[in-house]
Amino acid sequence: MAEKMTGAEMVIQALTDQGVEHIFGYPGGAALPIYDAMFQQDFVKHILVRHEQGATHMAEGYARSTGKPGVVLVTSGPGATNAVTGLTDALLDSIPLVCITAQVPTTLIGTDAFQECDTVGITRSCTKHNYLVKSIEDLPRILHEAFLIATTGRPGPVVIDIPKDIQFAVGEYFRPEAETLRHQSYRPQVDGDLAAIETAIDLMLKAERPIFYTGGGVINAGPEASENLRELAELTGFPVTSTLMGLGAFPASNPQWMGMLGMHGTYEANMAMHDCDVMINIGARFDDRITGRIDAFSPNSTKIHVDIDPASINKVVQVHVPIIGDCNRVLEEMIRIWRSRTNAPRTEAIAGWWTQIQKWRDVGSLNFKNSDTVIKPQWAIQRLYEATRKQSKEVFITTEVGQHQMWAAQHFHFDQPNHWMTSGGLGTMGYGLPAAVGVQVAHPDALVIDIAGEASVQMTMQELSTAVQYRLPVKIFILNNERMGMVRQWQDLLHGSRYAHSYSESLPDFVKLAEAYGAKGIKCDTPAELDAAIADMLDHDGPVLFDVLVEKDENCLPMIPSGKPHNEIILPDTANIGDIIDEKGRQLV
């Protein structure tokens, strides 16, 4: 049923029809009609951020923890440009976002009007798709199509740029049938090719050294995909490793779990990837942080790759059995076909493989030397993990970017999907605090913790003010090493320990800073007091900024340095990491 309304009202109506309860935004001249329309209803609740980048990361946290799209509303010009980092982050990590940007009136476009920027031009390469709405007739279709495109296929961010005169214009609102939207040119393939899936199962049935290499695609395919992954792993008896983005899809408490793989992955996961005979990649994309040196990447394996994005297939690594489709559908088929062939896992056939894996596990690649005088960052995360396990609340973890992020991935363990939010592809410092705010908006009763670095957290610190305003009790757990630790580590590794600008000098007093924002501040620098301080943080009913002063020069290990194959991983007992990389390796990132 068509109904007459203004463009601004259509925006709110479409959000309502899409079931969007929360949007993250910041007003400005060009967006005012939409803000006015929002003011006159109460289904769509608006979270006022402090910087538009914060809005995008909040929407990402919201999306990743719920499986629903995150929605952002910003004004023209600087509002739109401030959103670019989060859009790019969402593109690289395949997070469904719909970002509405206001634009100057159509009559002023191209005149360098006040707060005009070429938003569709700027965001073309950092969105899955974007629109400039030039006529009110197009608006209802575009609004709904944006949600379809953001959430289906390989999810991603979509921008809708709406000029101010279109927001005022009156037109007919309707909710288009999903099938009428882009039915010709946009048809993501969700069902995997049956013959290919059968070939994959044939290979798996003959495998002697198999491994599941899973990624964020399993999480994007919904909670059933994680259930099915568990079932397939159980049916086959194969070991499972995952990328940073896929953590939680397979339970860390399961004995078949190998830990994360890649640059800072476990020894056993990386060695098993190197030596396997059948690799089953489900929803991962052979990122360079995973493969290391391509010509030495898993040299003797037959590779199966399940991905919903045809462009991910054979982009980096040539695979033997490509399967284009939704991870969940393909996993379901795999289970069905496996069951039709056998009733037993390949326990005996792969017993030797598991013996080998046990030897690698015994190396203890995540071990570190603890101390009673200074808090080790790994230990701080272990204590935090133990403390949260005793909580009755659901626990969500976000991170910033750096060493603390990798330590969190190594030492905090996830048994469920959608509970771990981190910036993987773009590696955006400043992601974690706003992402935590977004998660908390979606899960008001949960315990949401941002495991942070003192440098990263300052990039979007002001969102603490948002947390205070909306009484969102997020906990910011800062592993403060007074350094951009990851940068310092690379300078040790590659640049003769010349620490060019990697110190965090003149740091704020985080306790006072928290108090200035109206939050609680805690500081701890003694191992013996850490547990009590963590309890204090968890008990506080409100946002907390917890400054944990940790060992300053700890290296994040294990590490596969740039240009090295998986089996040349640096283990924790390496004394001097500065001697490992040759001249050629120094050029790499």
Added chain:
Amino acid sequence: MNAHLQPTGSAYFLTQETQLSERHTLSVLVDNEPGILARVVGLFSARGFNIESLTVSETEHDKRLSRITVVVIATPKVLVQIKAQLERLVPVHRVHDLTAEGAYLERELALIKVNGTGDHRAETLRLADAFRAQIVDATVESFVFEVTGKPSKIDSFIALMQPLGLVEVVRTGLAAINRGPEGM
């Protein structure tokens, strides 16, 4: 075994490309909507693919469809990526690699301005006739020829005009279509 499989543009591992580049003509069916050309061209520049020639025009007005003919020079592996990346664009309906899919026709049109008097003028006309170039403008000291054909034919004609007083050339870029009864 992966030695021949190098990432297209990873800064992680710098290696020499070992595959040889080939020239391929792609036909891309797209929705004719604002910004579509920018999307296609932006994709090529963002991912470091090279465009040799590009032609765009609306071909089915009722359905608002355009056909983009794009000539690329790339290794087989990169060609697969180009096709997959193009297909990923929301307004792109289909991408056909005409070179890979069998027999097809290629045509291009050029307008060529040649100045000349006396003997040169007569020679110019003789050659134009041999190439079936049409005179579309003439003065006592100049001609503008219209010539259509395969790019190689146009290349040869231009080369011949060079010593005879060639002033300038405009080319449309390639239009290409597969042979036989099947449509795209």
